Amino acid sequence: MFFHISMEKNMQLHPRHFGPHLRDKLVAKLMKDVEGTCSGRHGFVVAITGVDDIGKGLMREGTGFVTFPVRYQCVVFRPFKGEILEAVVTMVNKMGFFAEAGPVQIFVSNHLIPDDMEFQTGDVPNYTTSDRSTSV
Structure with missing residues (x-):
């Protein structure tokens, strides 16, 4: 039903967010984009519990956006057939x-x-x- 798993996502950040609080802005964007979403493989992402690693950013030509690979841990809700749920x-x-x-x-x-x-x-x-x- 509930699992604590590690996931990865490539996050794109606009140049206006570059500065001393880059990591905080990236984590806030990750939480906004990922929490409450659903994937068929992992289930519903309930909450992000921690950020393990933020890799080096790769700048996209012509846009100024930078793509950061982010590894994070989260709690997911994935019900299975035959499972008893409180509803x-x-x-x-x-x-x-x-x-x-x-x-x-x-x-x-x-x-x-x-x-x-x-x-x-x-x-x-x-x-x-x-x-x-x-x-x-």
Whole structure:
């Protein structure tokens, strides 16, 4: 579900940011560009926890921009099939319900649950809705 991994990214910085606080500006741009993004390979980037290395910059001809290779550590959220997640139900309709677990939106179809499925009702209370009675 949550992993702490090391990643790399080439960051481009405008010449107006060059000066005594170059590293701070580069790290701020990295956080702005990377946190909250998603990749199919790694998952959702929750937060950058540290910057390991900023390589030597390479100037792009004609633009003045400099590309810096940056190695950083981050926490990513990557759910897997069959994994149990704590989620908040956001909408219920005749077809099923929608829920959110962090940045992931989940839909659970009502058609996947067989009508003859029985729930254990030991110490669990029964809840009744306006359209039908269900045991949870």
